[in-house]
Amino acid sequence: MKITIHEDDDATADFHVHKALISGFSAYFAALIDFREGKENTVKFVGMNIHAFRYVLTWLYQTSIEVLQSDVDTMI
DSSP states (O other): OEEEEEOSSSOEEEEEOOHHHHHHHOHHHHHHHHSHHHHHTEEEEESOOHHHHHHHHHHHHHSOOOOOGGGHHHHO
């Protein structure tokens, strides 16, 4: 599944994730997969912080992360 994050007009990033993994850890993503996004294998978010989303994916794949103190506000 491809997840596209549009942070702002200049910052966009694509992430490729396993549907089973992301839906198993997140009821939100599990619900999305049942809708059009799941059938199209693509999800788009606008206004989300790319760096923070990378932390989320790292946690999903590694089950632990180290968050820099400077990123705590962004994560919240």
